[in-house]
Amino acid sequence: MKEEPILQVLHASKSFGGVQALVDVCFEVKEGEVFGIIGPNGSGKTTLINCITGFVKMDSGEVFYRGKEITNRPPNYIANLGITRTFQIMRPYYSLPAYKNLIIPLFSPRARRKGGWRGGGKLGDRATVSIDILEEIGFERDSFVPYKLASSLPTGYLKRLELARCLALKPDIILCDEVFSGLSMSEIASMVPFIEKLQMDGITLVMIEHRLRELFRVANRVMVMNFGAKLTEGIPEEVMEDERVKEAYLGSEKLLDYTFEA
Amino acid sequence: MEEKYEKVTSTIERRKERLDRGIKVRTEGIYAISSLEEVAYLLLPRLILITGLLLLPALIPSLYWKRVISITCIYALLALGFDFLANFVGLVSLGGAFYIGVGGYMAAILNKYVGLSPILTIPLATFSGAIICTLLLLPALPLRGVYFAIVTLMYPLAIARIIEALNILGGTDGILGVAGFPSRWIEQYIIILIIIFALFGLRRLVNEDIGLVFRGVKDNDQAVRASGLSITLYKSIAVFIASGLGSLGGAYLSHIYMWSGISQFALDFSIIPIAATVIGGGGTLVGPLLGCFILVPISEFLRAFGTLRIVFYSLILLAFIMFRSEGVMVYAQRKYHQFERWVKV
Numbered sequence: 118m119k120e121e122p123i124l125q126v127l128h129a130s131k132s133f134g135g136v137q138a139l140v141d142v143c144f145e146v147k148e149g150e151v152f153g154i155i156g157p158n159g160s161g162k163t164t165l166i167n168c169i170t171g172f173v174k175m176d177s178g179e180v181f182y183r184g185k186e187i188t189n190r191p192p193n194y195i196a197n198l199g200i201t202r203t204f205q206i207m208r209p210y211y212s213l214p215a216y217k218n219l220i221i222p223l224f225s226p227r228a229r230r231k232g233g234w235r236g237g238g239k240l241g242d243r244a245t246v247s248i249d250i251l252e253e254i255g256f257e258r259d260s261f262v263p264y265k266l267a268s269s270l271p272t273g274y275l276k277r278l279e280l281a282r283c284l285a286l287k288p289d290i291i292l293c294d295e296v297f298s299g300l301s302m303s304e305i306a307s308m309v310p311f312i313e314k315l316q317m318d319g320i321t322l323v324m325i326e327h328r329l330r331e332l333f334r335v336a337n338r339v340m341v342m343n344f345g346a347k348l349t350e351g352i353p354e355e356v357m358e359d360e361r362v363k364e365a366y367l368g369s370e371k372l373l374d375y376t377f378e379a
Numbered sequence: 380m381e382e383k384y385e386k387v388t389s390t391i392e393r394r395k396e397r398l399d400r401g402i403k404v405r406t407e408g409i410y411a412i413s414s415l416e417e418v419a420y421l422l423l424p425r426l427i428l429i430t431g432l433l434l435l436p437a438l439i440p441s442l443y444w445k446r447v448i449s450i451t452c453i454y455a456l457l458a459l460g461f462d463f464l465a466n467f468v469g470l471v472s473l474g475g476a477f478y479i480g481v482g483g484y485m486a487a488i489l490n491k492y493v494g495l496s497p498i499l500t501i502p503l504a505t506f507s508g509a510i511i512c513t514l515l516l517l518p519a520l521p522l523r524g525v526y527f528a529i530v531t532l533m534y535p536l537a538i539a540r541i542i543e544a545l546n547i548l549g550g551t552d553g554i555l556g557v558a559g560f561p562s563r564w565i566e567q568y569i570i571i572l573i574i575i576f577a578l579f580g581l582r583r584l585v586n587e588d589i590g591l592v593f594r595g596v597k598d599n600d601q602a603v604r605a606s607g608l609s610i611t612l613y614k615s616i617a618v619f620i621a622s623g624l625g626s627l628g629g630a631y632l633s634h635i636y637m638w639s640g641i642s643q644f645a646l647d648f649s650i651i652p653i654a655a656t657v658i659g660g661g662g663t664l665v666g667p668l669l670g671c672f673i674l675v676p677i678s679e680f681l682r683a684f685g686t687l688r689i690v691f692y693s694l695i696l697l698a699f700i701m702f703r704s705e706g707v708m709v710y711a712q713r714k715y716h717q718f719e720r721w722v723k724v
Contacts, residue, residue, distance in 0.1 A: 191604070192601075193603075197607040201607075208599045209598075210602065213598065220588050221595040221608065225608050227607050243588055286607055
């Protein structure tokens with residue numbers, strides 16, 4: 118793990134009407150680490166990701182990617198730098214088969230730069246590349262699943278498809294907005310090794326998560342948010358000892374035991 | 380290989396079972412062809428359409444109806460553009476009259492004032508018309524649904540009034556004395572070849588990778604932005620294609636009538652393509668084209684009824700919407716590509 122920050126957010130603030138969604142949030146993500154963001158519902162986690170990726174314009178504050186300012190740039194510009202995101206509410210192209218969903222990110226300037234103008238791959242077309250990516254992420258290559266319409270896929274596959282869309286862009290950072298939510302225990306269990314593999318491949322991950330046990334298995338550091346403000350950050354074990362965190366987020370001693378079972 | 384579509388009907392004991400013919404493999408657009416019969420199965424509908432269109436001018440003797448064919452083809456270009464924008468990019472455009480008017484005036488200006496021949500004015504008017512329309516619609520591209528439709532409807536109305544009020548470009552008289560075509564045959568066959576190329580070209584386009592981006596914009600524009608693609612860029616490319624088709628029609632119209640005037644901004648050019656898309660079946664591209672070949676001749680037949688024309692026209696439209704709301708081509712494609720049978724439950 119290198120020490121210089123790949124992503125730096127300084128004094129991010131955003132309000133929607135009278136609601137302060139983000140209050141002066143600062144943090145750094147180092148290259149190659151898994152950075153967790155936790156906090157109760159409505160604490161501004163998703164807004165933070167929306168601000169970093171340009172989907173929501175910040176009122177004030179700055180975002181730096183490898184020292185380059187990317188504050189409030191359009192989402193497609195930011196995605197082309199290699200900062201990709203998943204959506205909490207999945208956004209596949211419902212009328213297209215799963216593998217054609219990936220042809221759209223493969224058509225982006227970044228993917229074309231990295232994979233050749235037809236997308237690279239063994240046969241040199243984007244369809245084969247997208248099937249390869251889907252296989253990597255757990256769609257069985259020889260089954261019908263990659264060819265099914267996205268509208269007929271179950272939640273587990275749609276979550277994977279969200280990640281696959283990020284992978285198609287050959288990302289440096291993936292901002293995961295609750296990839297484990299809505300999944301069964303066994304589906305989560307099969308996703309965790311995949312997250313670990315992404316980290317092994319050198320991709321930096323920022324994960325918003327409510328499933329603390331799974332998050333703490335993969336995360337190097339976590340940041341805790343409450344009411345739009347940053348409470349604390351540090352390695353998971355230390356953060357959970359913090360009195361403010363216990364009070365604001367976990368509420369009781371009981372949950373703590375649950376958290377460190379793993 | 381066979382997908383089952385089951386539909387529960389009013390009778391509880393029986394249901395209609397639909398089976399895809401086994402030629403499609405796994406998904407749309409991948410075929411396994413193993414015999415000449417299957418080649419014929421795929422080629423036949425396309426060949427019928429192409430030969431039908433090519434024979435049309437030869438089969439119709441009257442000069443009046445020959446002209447109707449050319450006009451129908453111009454409407455077909457607009458309908459193709461409308462279907463492409465609405466069902467593959469998600470932009471509902473009422474700009475048919477806008478594209479026709481801009482293309483028509485461009486061709487007339489280039490012919491009358493610059494002195495170019497129709498061989499040059501038609502392609503030049505197509506490109507310059509498409510550029511003008513795209514630039515003017517650029518501010519409206521972030522709008523969706525009915526809001527985009529309103530802006531596209533506003534332009535033809537506004538431009539016609541501006542020409543009228545400022546008395547420019549010939550004012551209410553229009554630009555007279557535009558060069559015509561050397562013969563009726565050339566006039567009809569060029570436009571028929573154009574619509575055949577436009578139809579198959581667009582069908583090819585929407586299944587190419589860039590076409591998937593267009594369809595992605597319709598399905599989920601935020602996901603397209605998260606995929607590193609600018610939705611404004613792809614929407615403007617799509618508008619450029621559709622307005623190019625419309626401007627081509629407009630330029631052709633000016634040369635057919637040897638005249639260009641503010642009636643080229645008439646709302647017929649915006650409305651009939653939509654009606655044709657509803658009748659023919661949206662999202663099929665060929666449907667709107669056939670819809671024009673149903674609607675425009677019917678409208679001409681009904682001229683005999685004078686003012687009652689609109690009543691009969693509305694009734695026919697109503698009947699189509701009531702009984703075949705999916706559109707003729709969607710129905711026909713289903714019948715052609717799937718077996719249907721009643722099975723006991």
